[in-house]
Amino acid sequence: MGNSTEGVAFSLNDSRFQSSPGEVMAELREKCPVHFSEVPSAYFTISRGNDVMNALRDEMTWSSIYGPGLAYNKSGDGVLVSSDPPEHTRERLAISRIFQPSAINKMEDDIRSLTNQLIDGFGEKNACDLIKDYAMPIPLTVMCWLLGTPIEDIDRFRRWVLPMAEAVAYSGGREASDEVRLAYSNFFEYFGSHITKRANTLSSGAMVPDDLLTQLLTVERGNERLTHKEILGFCQFLLVAGSATTTLLIGNAVYRLLEFPEQMQKLQKKKDLLPNVIEESLRYDAPVHGLFRTNTCPVTLHNVDIPSNSKVYMMFGSANRDSDLWEDPDEFNISRKLDDLKRHTAFGVGTHYCLGAPLARLEATIALQTLLTRLPSMSLNGTPKNVKAEVLNGFEELPVSWGDRPK
Numbered sequence: 001m002g003n004s005t006e007g008v009a010f011s012l013n014d015s016r017f018q019s020s021p022g023e024v025m026a027e028l029r030e031k032c033p034v035h036f037s038e039v040p041s042a043y044f045t046i047s048r049g050n051d052v053m054n055a056l057r058d059e060m061t062w063s064s065i066y067g068p069g070l071a072y073n074k075s076g077d078g079v080l081v082s083s084d085p086p087e088h089t090r091e092r093l094a095i096s097r098i099f100q101p102s103a104i105n106k107m108e109d110d111i112r113s114l115t116n117q118l119i120d121g122f123g124e125k126n127a128c129d130l131i132k133d134y135a136m137p138i139p140l141t142v143m144c145w146l147l148g149t150p151i152e153d154i155d156r157f158r159r160w161v162l163p164m165a166e167a168v169a170y171s172g173g174r175e176a177s178d179e180v181r182l183a184y185s186n187f188f189e190y191f192g193s194h195i196t197k198r199a200n201t202l203s204s205g206a207m208v209p210d211d212l213l214t215q216l217l218t219v220e221r222g223n224e225r226l227t228h229k230e231i232l233g234f235c236q237f238l239l240v241a242g243s244a245t246t247t248l249l250i251g252n253a254v255y256r257l258l259e260f261p262e263q264m265q266k267l268q269k270k271k272d273l274l275p276n277v278i279e280e281s282l283r284y285d286a287p288v289h290g291l292f293r294t295n296t297c298p299v300t301l302h303n304v305d306i307p308s309n310s311k312v313y314m315m316f317g318s319a320n321r322d323s324d325l326w327e328d329p330d331e332f333n334i335s336r337k338l339d340d341l342k343r344h345t346a347f348g349v350g351t352h353y354c355l356g357a358p359l360a361r362l363e364a365t366i367a368l369q370t371l372l373t374r375l376p377s378m379s380l381n382g383t384p385k386n387v388k389a390e391v392l393n394g395f396e397e398l399p400v401s402w403g404d405r406p407k
């Protein structure tokens with residue numbers, strides 16, 4: 001094996017990576033494009049944009065069958081994100097109908113009302129934690145609408161989401177904390193019974209809501225339905241993949257606009273730059289740093305031998321900062337061309353490209369529109385706190401304040 005760790009100290013749990021991901025990714029791209037680490041267990045990291053994109057487009061070599069995390073999941077246990085073609089193609093065809101933009105756009109008015117209600121709830125206050133009080137309840141409430149659970153339960157879900165996200169970087173050893181174990185067992189108990197109740201109502205012939213859960217229970221993949229276990233696993237993936245990520249996107253976009261006031265002024269002068277803000281935020285601060293693949297055969301890349309069946313971390317976030325792909329990649333600039341910006345890899349690449357991208361974009365756009373209209377004088381009000389989950393990028397707390405009461 002070539003010397004793949006030369007010159008760059010990096011592992012997922014590295015605190016320097018958590019606090020300065022851009023700096024560490026630049027070092028990896030330059031000095032060590034195929035990095036090997038053994039912490040907490042053996043894996044390689046690919047950081048150059050072209051390498052990441054080529055690999056993600058070649059799922060015969062870079063399989064998802066052992067799951068997107070560091071641990072080797074039992075193959076065949078997961079839906080979509082843990083499967084390869086042709087199984088993945090059948091599942092994706094069935095499930096993608098649920099995520100059609102026409103179905104998503106129907107939620108626009110409800111999402112707008114939700115964002116306004118959250119700001120109404122600030123009352124006379126002139127400060128809040130933008131994550132806890134705004135960016136997190138939005139996607140979690142949408143998730144309740146999709147999965148047919150009571151809105152009051154978002155407080156439980158918020159306690160489970162980030163601990164469950166931490167497990168993506170676990171090796172499958174004993175590192176899970178009590179908090180993470182509890183989050184999983186509470187999730188499985190709650191959703192196990194929720195799915196069973198809905199399945200029973202369906203088979204009794206009684207009326208059921210026309211939501212994503214009903215569609216998951218009735219959708220046909222080839223000639224067969226999804227199993228209870230597959231639906232449970234998919235709901236678990238969705239809760240993390242659909243809510244934690246969108247929360248991070250909203251927080252990251254607001255933070256950069258406050259950090260770079262000239263970009264905020266540009267946006268205030270030209271409101272139709274908002275889609276550019278969302279895409280530039282996704283490029284500049286990809287909410288998911290990266291996810292794993294497992295190679296089905298030995299691969300040699302940049303003189304490094306990657307033995308068959310290695311876990312390999314594909315760094316979406318690093319691809320977005322690669323100067324081979326982007327001009328001035330380390331500059332946050334909302335004036336980049338929108339079509340060009342949409343080449344970013346924050347939603348993945350190829351077969352597993354995010355099915356929820358239209359929904360995430362819609363939620364973030366409305367969240368920012370409402371904030372900019374109702375809290376135009378918002379500013380930072382303390383030091384933000386980063387999320388703990390190693391594969392995620394963004395804030396767990398983002399203190400902000402504003403001069404007057406909300407408009």
Ligand code: HEM
Pocket residue numbers: 064068080081082092238241242243245246249286287288291316345346347348349351352353354355356357359360
């Ligand atoms: C800013 C928000 C989001 C980000 C950054 C994001 C990121 C990603 C990424 C990087 C992947 C690729 C996984 C891989 O290659 O292994 C992915 C897949 C996926 N995402 Fe998202 N996601 C977001 C929001 C959502 C939402 C809101 C939903 C649904 C409610 C969702 C559902 C999915 C699904 C179902 C897949 C699997 C697709 C497949 O394997 O074919 N995501 N997402």
